[in-house]
Amino acid sequence: MDLTEESVDKCVLHKSFICNVCGGEFKERIIRQTKLKFISSDTDLHPNFEPVDPLLYDVLVCPHCGYSALNMFFNKVTSKQAAVIKREITPKFAARNYSKVMTFAQALDKYMLALITAIIRGSKKGELGYICTKIAWVYRLMGKDERYKVFAAKAVTGFEAAYEQEDFPICQMDEATLGYLVAYFKFVEEKYDDSLKWVSRIITNRNSSERVKEKSRELKSVIQEKLRGK
Numbered sequence: 001m002d003l004t005e006e007s008v009d010k011c012v013l014h015k016s017f018i019c020n021v022c023g024g025e026f027k028e029r030i031i032r033q034t035k036l037k038f039i040s041s042d043t044d045l046h047p048n049f050e051p052v053d054p055l056l057y058d059v060l061v062c063p064h065c066g067y068s069a070l071n072m073f074f075n076k077v078t079s080k081q082a083a084v085i086k087r088e089i090t091p092k093f094a095a096r097n098y099s100k101v102m103t104f105a106q107a108l109d110k111y112m113l114a115l116i117t118a119i120i121r122g123s124k125k126g127e128l129g130y131i132c133t134k135i136a137w138v139y140r141l142m143g144k145d146e147r148y149k150v151f152a153a154k155a156v157t158g159f160e161a162a163y164e165q166e167d168f169p170i171c172q173m174d175e176a177t178l179g180y181l182v183a184y185f186k187f188v189e190e191k192y193d194d195s196l197k198w199v200s201r202i203i204t205n206r207n208s209s210e211r212v213k214e215k216s217r218e219l220k221s222v223i224q225e226k227l228r229g230k
């Protein structure tokens with residue numbers, strides 16, 4: 001479905017924010033989740049909503065200093081991180097104009113800014129993995145499969161480290177959901193044995209939700225099919 005001004009007006013709020021890095025005020029469009037209708041979840045867990053894909057409106061970029069983050073992390077910045085951002089990001093940052101009806105290319109630009117900011121401010125590995133997952137989704141939706149694979153692999157690196165070091169939930173994901181993403185992205189990388197290990201871990205964990213278990217079983221049979229075909 002093509003995104004129209006009308007659907008953006010209905011589902012997106014133009015809200016004022018105060019930047020905790022530079023103190024500047026700016027307006028940015030954010031999703032009104034209650035106005036969206038959930039349709040389905042892709043095999044890589046990208047959720048499909050109508051009429052607007054919230055993936056397009058999930059990053060806030062301060063036009064004054066360049067500080068960029070996912071909406072859920074925007075206010076969580078320490079004074080030490082703010083100093084690093086002012087020193088490392090602001091001098092190189094040029095403000096851009098994003099249209100009301102966001103394109104995937106514009107969303108990608110915002111996610112890249114969020115990723116660079118997250119790396120520079122020393123964000124947790126889980127957050128880096130989550131941003132890379134969103135970047136991977138954007139590339140896939142743009143039809144750029146090679147870039148999708150690159151960012152799927154980066155997401156795995158972040159998530160594997162987070163799995164060992166951080167407490168759940170990680171970016172609102174429980175253990176099974178994060179594990180499933182690792183399994184799926186390893187499948188994308190054609191690391192089938194690794195993928196199967198993660199899938200088994202999810203299926204045998206009594207805390208995994210039935211929804212994730214079901215997706216894991218489906219992935220398991222796809223991989224077994226692949227292995228038989230080799």
Ligand SMILES: [Zn+2]
Pocket residue numbers: 019020021022023024062063064065066067
């Ligand atoms: Zn700012």
